[in-house]
Amino acid sequence: MKGDLVVHRKGTLAKRIAFIYFFCIFLPIVAFSIFFISSMGNSMKHEEEENLRISMERARSGLEAAVSSGIQAGNFAAMDTQIQEFISGEYESALAFFRAYSSYVSLVLSRYAGLSDTVEKIMIYTDNPTLLNAAEYRQLDENVRKQEWYKDFIASGRQQLIVSGVDNPGYWDTIRTPYISIVSKEIENNKPLGREFLVRVSLNLESLYHIVDAEKEYFDFYLLNEHKQIVISTGKRHEPITLQELKEYAEIEKSDNTLVFHTAIGTARLMEGWQLVGLADMGNLHQRLRVMCLQVILMAFACMVLSGGLMVVLTYSYTSRIRLLRRSIENVQNRKFEQIHVKRVGDDVGDLIEAFNLMSRRIDTLVNDVHELEIQKKTGKWNKLRRN
Structure with a gap:
């Protein structure tokens, strides 16, 4: 009807207030929450990655320092002139041998081994037939030549090499443990009377376990040799006392939340192919x-x-x-x-x-x-x- 009051409504006040609430309060809160979660998530991930990197570097530096101490002790023993004189001498009786051995060799080898907590024992080997087996000395006979560490060292053709494997420390063959040894050969121009002369420095694995176990909050560490075998691991998980041979790293099971870190360890010539692998469980993050x-x-x-x-x-x-x-x-x-x-x-x-x-x-x-x-x-x- 003409003259009637006509009301045109595009939206109620409540709807407009809801519209204002949605765009001025709800959306800003959602956007800020997404931005905050993204920023905090990236910050937490960056912090965790930095902590992992620092932990990895600490373990790598500690292991390399332990190896360097063993190399230094082995070099001292290999270049000691009195040890070389002892090795090159000929002894008419066991009494003469043990008198010369106990007067200097045993003492000096113990002193070299005591230069670092990471060195467990220093052994010398030579083919001198007049020398007898002792605590720090072994005849370089067929039994020694059949051992894996000797074969690996000879096959490398190097003057010095780090070898690893499973050793039998006792006579009863009941307990087998992994070993890491630094084997050094005599320098050519200092070769004592043409005899074959080797120095084997056995590292103290407990000190190496202490290094990797100190970082167990961040990593499960695996020290791998050049054959990708596990020599030591965090908590000795893969080195039981009944160990017959080193376990392959490829056999390790990894969860979907595991982040894997790799780093080379040692010098390229001395520890070529050795790696320190860290498995970080990102489930906590x-x-x-x-x-x-x-x-x-x-x-x-x-x-x-x-x-x-x-x-x-x-x-x-x-x-x-x-x-x-x-x-x-x-x-x-x-x-x-x-x-x-x-x-x-x-x-x-x-x-x-x-x-x-x-x-x-x-x-x-x-x-x-x-x-x-x-x-x-x-x-x-x-x-x-x-x-x-």
Whole structure:
């Protein structure tokens, strides 16, 4: 009908407030949470990787220092002139041999071995037939030549080499343990009377285990020889007392959360092919990341709930009165001029409601006056017709 009040609504106030909440509060909280989780996750990963790198470097440096100490002790023994004189001498009786042996050789070898805690024993080998086997001396006979460390050393053709394998330290062949030895040959221009002369420095594996076990918080370490066999491992997991041969590294099972680090160890000539492998269990890091994500999500959810609740409380008086005002305007279209009865609040919406009530009363009064006037006109016409 022409002249009727037409109300065009593109959206209620509540919807617009929800729109503002979504774009001004909800989305910023979500974006900040994602940014925070990403930043903290990258920071935690970087910190963990740095800790792993430092741990790897500590273990590598410790093992290389232990090997260097063994090399130094072996060089001292190989270049000792009195040991060479002892090796090159000929002894008519066992008494003469042990008198010469105990007077110097045994003492000096013990002293060289005591230069470092990483050196367990120094043994010398020669093919002098007049020398007898002793604590620090062995005849270089067929039994020695059949041992794996000797074969590896001769096959290398080098003056010095680090060898590893499984040794039998006792006569009863009941306990076999891994060994790491530095084998040195006499220098050509210092060769004593043309005899074959070898110095074997056995490293103290317990000191090496102490080095790798000190980093067990970060790594499970495996020291691999040139054949990719495990010589020592964290916690002696793969070196039982019943060990018959070194275990292959390829047999180690790795979980999906395992991060593998490799680094070469020692000098290229002396320890060619040796590696220190570290297996880092990233499960703890992933667990910390999950806990951090959960905490951030819970905090973000709490912020959303609190901000949403606060917005509802703050806007409820506005939205509820706006709804009443909208309903009253719709009633006006139906020619119902009802008053809005709410608690008076001195704000813009309250002033608008007061103005609407005043307008509604005036329109209602005007409509009533018009109706009375029409009634009076009709009554006058009726009376006039009756008189006629």
